[in-house]
Amino acid sequence: MLDESECGLKNTNLRIWDVTIFFCSKTFCSSSSQAGYGVLQLLELARNCRKLCTFSVLHAPPVTYSPLLNCQAELRTCVKEKEFLSYGIGIHMPLQDHPNPPVSRFLQKGFSEITEGIVGKALHALCVKGVFQLSTFYTNTLINMYSKFGSIKYAQHVFDKMLDRNDASWNNMMSGFVRVGWYHEAMKFFCYMFENGARPSSYVVASLVTACDRSGCMTEGALQIHGYVVKCGFMSNVFVGTSLLHFYGTHGSVSEANKLFEEIEEPNIVSWTSLMVCYADNGHTTEVLNIYRHLRQTTLICNENTMATVIRTCGMFGDTTLGYQILGDVVKSGLDTCSVSVANSLISMFGNYDSVDEASRVFNNMKERDTISWNSIISASAHNGRFEESLGHFFWMRRSHTKTNYITLSALLPACGSAQHLKWGKGLHGLMIKSGLESNVCVCNSLLSMYSQAGSPQDAEFVFHTMPERDLISWNSMMASHVEDGKYSHAIRLLIEMLKTRKTTNYVTFTTALSACYNLEKLRIAHAFVVHYGLHHNLIIGNTLVTMYGKFGLMDEAQKVCKIMPERDVVTWNALIGGHADNTDPNAALESFNLLRREGLLSNYITIVNLLGACLSPDYLLKHGMPIHAHIVVAGFELNTYVQSSLITMYAECGDLNASNFIFDVLANKNSSTWNAILSANAHYGPGEEALKFIARMRNDGVDLDQFSFSVALATIGNLTVLDEGQQLHSWIIKLGFESNEYVLNATMDMYGKCGEIDDVFRILPLPKSRSQRSWNILISALARHGFFRQATKAFQEMLDIGLIPDHITFVSLLSACSHGGLVDEGLAYFSSMTTEFGVPTGIEHCVCIIDLLGRSGRLAEAEAFIDKMPVPPNDLVWRSLLAACKIHGNLELGRKAADHLLELDSSDDSAYVLYSNVCASTQRWGDVENVRKQMESHSLKKKPACSWIKLKNKVTTFGMGDQFHTQTAQIYAKLEELRKMTREEGYVPDTSYALQDTDEEQKEHNLWNHSERVALAFGLINCPEGSTIRIYKNLRVCGDCHSVFKLVSKIVGRKITVRDSYRFHHFYGGKCSCSDYW
Known part of the structure; x- marks a missing residue:
């Protein structure tokens, strides 16, 4: 049943009824598929209006009826008696004199002007x-x-009933399908x-290409139509050429689009x-501006769409000078005041320029605003x-009764893409559902990105999998979310699924896929697909390839890609310089x-910033770092906060923390970036306590701490093992x-793990499917550090089961767990x-773990042989690990060899002597x-004294x-004597081999009971509250005899005792240790 609002008749006068109303036979009125069905509904609507009007048949003398109620009564009678009737509501005059122009021109124009x-x-x-003949033209x-x-x-019913069709009939029907x-x-x-x-016709072919473009999944069909276009000679047609051009441009084939454009004989402004x-x-922003410069020299007049595109490109280009020049052209053409679309583009451009005040000025001066205007200023x-x-x-938009749409929410959702604003994003998610937009692809895409940026990847994945329909942006966004979350294998699997199901791809798809390549093999395969799809000449793809080859240390490959690129921009060179910086080659970086x-x-x-990143070594400070600093001052970059932060970092990493602090102190305007830089510099290269002081300063100065600030502070606390802080x-x-931010959550887990609270690690650990790769790495590392070796290997298997690919850090933690747990095989x-299954290249850290693994188990000959066959040159960590193993197993000859290698690398390395x-x-x-002691004295070296500490x-x-x-x-030594007696009663026999002095056995036992960790233990037993865990920290490895004493004491006093030495945590309770006596 129709009502007034559906027909637009509410609150209107009687003139709206100047239309023809008809009734035909029983057959015509009874079939809902017939085009004239619904007149009964219209008359019922007229009845509801309760107005008087005159009825007439347009081709017959007028018949006047009184109230509509009389009309209804007769109408019901006629229908009931199944008579053939024809009624009309209108003016009493011939059709050509009808006051409604489309009706009056019906005989000449047919239905073409009906609105x-x-x-x-x-x-x-x-x-x-039968009043009028329904000719082919009318049909x-x-x-x-x-x-x-x-x-x-x-329309399809009418077409199917046509007996005489011409080309226009087919073309109109085809256009109709595309239109709807x-x-x-x-x-x-x-x-x-x-x-x-x-x-x-050429117009229909153009419409069909547009259909393939809009569908997002008919790429093959468009290619077939392209073949037909070539065969039929439509390539020079401006409409066909323009539609194909747009199709190839949408799918990232710029070179193909350019070829098509050249085949158009007379391109119009729409083609351009x-x-x-x-x-x-x-x-290709430069090309857009070149075309615009060309158009200004021709007779073609730029329309609103042209200017809007140019303005949008200026916003993408980031050149404010050029943007204001284009603004001058806009003002000159008068489009700044008369065109809403141009004003909207200006708002977007100023938004991209970070000039929100200018965007607001344009918005506030608009005489007329549409929904796009509001969406643009929100965006x-x-x-x-x-x-x-x-x-x-x-x-404000909602208060002004401007209807919000899917674009409004899509523009606003990205603003909620942070942990502190996530609650607003979830509120908008609710509004989206309430507004019935949960099936809108654009809004779902924005929602997906918001959850991803806010550190809630599981919500992003849920949105993706529950979307009723996905477009290219959906797939690209989900891939990007996986890459951001470190789930590179998930991103690669999405790409494979897209290719298998022949989903549309573009340069963004492959840019993300290239970034997800976690090994060189995957990168080369992705590169091959890029070439296969003809995207290797795409500027952004080329820049990504340069970046990724640099990431894998293949700078020769990166330079080859750079050389064959048809166009290079500053991003290209930045990627190349960054690659050289990552590979610590400042000379190559400066050459680029x-x-x-x-x-x-x-x-x-x-x-x-990339240049400064190439100079992060004391050897490069004078030769490269300081000259670049001078260039920064001359070129006017010294006010850029990112450059300031990089300078702080460079001087810190080059060993001049005072210079870093000085640069920070003299900054007139400090922001989160510079605060984070000085915080990180002091955390990594200064006393950890100073870094915590900077956190306090940031809080007092009202600086907004972000995920980086918290991550650095938590890492510092973990290194200092100050659990209370x-x-x-x-x-x-x-x-x-x-707390839900992925980076902060991982840093919190790592902090608790380093502070000995493995239970708190499990308390905040996300569910397995919600864990990122880094979360798994931290979990495996924490389990290994706390002696839960089997659980570490089990966690590794769980990580594989959910489809995550381990990286080099995963294997460092895993191999360390095997080493400390004696899991040699x-x-x-x-x-x-x-390397064979996961494609992770062997690093020096992995080799050190294997040497430690073999050395601890007594397989010293195998450890030595492994060193000879290592794919990377051995460093001090390798020889130090072997030397420590020689100490455990008393291998003097091999120990001497390892010590010699250590001293060859650094003659002042005191650990080699000790x-x-x-x-x-x-x-x-x-x-x-x-003799060793004398050699140390001759080199002015001193043994690092052992110490232990406890916090109360x-x-x-x-304690030393x-x-x-x-x-x-x-009291402390009285407690120690008490403990000695109690342990003796439990069967303790001192192992004096751990007393490394040439004294008698009694003195050796006395020295063992003076070890710093035992003194700290006695202090803890005296001062720690009854029943609480005693936490002791030691700067060196805990000795085996102390380890035995701590087990016995935990049993005797019934207390949990945690000892963290330079290797790992030991959890003592009930006469046992978490390490199972293997560490």
Whole structure:
């Protein structure tokens, strides 16, 4: 049943009824598939209006009826008696004199000018009744009319009933399918045309190409149509050429689009604009501006779409000077005030320029605003991080009764892509569902990206898998989310699925896929697909290839890609310089910088940041680092906050932390970036306590801490093992809403793991399917550090089962677990599969783990043989690990060899002397011990003294061996004597081989009881609250005899005791240790 609102008749006067109303036979009125059906509904609507009107038949003398109620009564009678009637509501005059122009011109124009569906249906009914002859021309215009009103089934019915069809009939029906979005039906109809010998017009072919473009999954069909176009000679047609041009541009084939454009004989402004859109959408901003400069020299007049494209490109290009020049052309043409679309583009451009105030000025000066205007200002505010402004515009928009649409939500959702704003994003998610937009692809894509950026990848994945329909952006966004989450294998699998199911791909797809390549083999395969799809000349693809080859250290390959690129921009050179920086080659980085300048390109702050990144060594500071600093000052980059942060980092990594602090202190405007840089510099290269002081300063100065700030602070706390501070910071993180942020969550897990709280690690650990690769790495590392070796290997298998691919860090943690747990065969098997099965290249860290694995188990000969066959040159860690193993097993000869290699690498390495001295002591070679001591004295080297510390009530108390300086010394040593007696009663026998001095047995036992960790234990037993865990930290490896004593004491006193030494955690309880006596 129709009502007034559906027909647009509410609150209107009687003139709206100047239309023809008809009734035909019982057959015509009873079939809902017939085009004239619905007149009864119209008359019922007229009845509801309760107005008087005059009825007439257009071709007969007028018959006047009184009230509509009389009309209804007679109408019901007529219908009931199944009579043939014909009624009309209208003016009493011939059809050509009708006051409604489309009706008056019906005899000449047919249905082509009809603008109201009701009128068209009425005229159609008269034709069916026989009042007018429904010729082929009328029928063609009727098909077009129904298509225009979205009534494609009516149009198809009319077409199917046609006895005499011409080319226009077929073409109109085809255009109708495209117009209403029935793209697959359009393609089927195209084939049906050929079967019936009909020839589509160039306009229809162009429409069909557009259908293939819009469908997103008919690429093959478009290619077939392209072949037909070539065969039929339509290539020079401006409409066909332009539609094909747009199709290839949408799918990233810029070179093919350019060829098509050249074949168009007389391109019009629409063709030129389509080519500009193609270049703009594929990142060729320079070409867009070149076309615009060319158009200004021709007779073609740029329309609104052309100017909007140019303005949008200026926003993408980032050149504000050029943008203001284009703005001058816009003002000159008068489009700034009379065109809403141009004003909208200006708002977007200023938004891209980070000039939100300018965008707001344009918005506020607009005499007329549409929904796009509101969406543009919301997007501009959101893009520049002005969350409150974007939300304010959204509320203002709703108050002004401007209808929000899917684009509004799509523009606003990205502003909620952070942990602190996620709650607003979830609120918008609810509004989206309430508004019935949960099936809208565009909004779902924005929602997916928002969850991904807010550190909630599981929500992003849920949105993706529950989307009723996915487009190219959906797939690309989900791939990007996986890459951001470190789930590179998931991203690669998505690409494979897209290729297998022949989903549309573009340069963004392969750019993301290239970034997901976690080994060189995958990168080469992805590169081959790029070439196969003809995207290797794409600028952004080329830049990504340069970046990825640099990431894998293949700078020769990166340079080859760079050389064959048809176009290079500053991003290309930045990627090349960054690759050289990552591979610590400052000379090559500077050479690339000079080549950039020779090509006439202007460097940007990223160029400078990458150059500084190549100088992160004390050896490069004077030769490269300081001259680059001078260039920064001359070129005017010293005010850029990213450059300032990079300078702080460079000086810190080059060993000049004072210079870093000075640069920071003299900054007039400090922001989060510079605060984070100085925080990181002090955390990594200064006393950890200073870094915590910077955190306190940031809080006091009102600096907004972000995920990086919290991650660095948590890492510092973990390294200092100050659990109380870590718990306080965790509480603050929860208060600010960062607890779900992936980076902060991982850093919190790592902090608890390093502070000995493995239970807290499990408490905040995400569910397996929600864990990123880094989360798994931290879990495996924490389990290994705490002695849960089997659980570590089990976690590794779970990681594989959910489809995550391990990286080099995963294997470092896993091999370390096998080494400390004595899992020799498993460790060797993991090491073998690392390269053969997972494609992870062997690193020095992996080799050190294998040497440690073999050495601890006593397989020293195999460890030595492994060193000889290592794919990477051995460093100090390798020889130090072997030397430590020689100490455990008393292998003097091999120990001497390892010590010699250590001293060859660094003659001032005190660990070489100390470890070799311990080897000699363990084999009772006291003369050699004395010789080593003298050698250390001759080199002015001193042994690093052992110390242990314990924290109580925010105060750290440190003890050395036999420490006598504490105020509770008497109580401490009385407690030690008590413990000695109690352990003796439990069967303790001292292992004096751990007393590395040439004294008698009694003195050796006395020395063992003076070890710093035992002194700290006695202090803890005296001062720690009854029943609490005693936590002790030691700077060196805990000795075997102390390990035995701690097990016995945990049993005797019934207390949990945790000891963290330089290797790992030991959890003592009930006479047992978590390491199972293997560490």
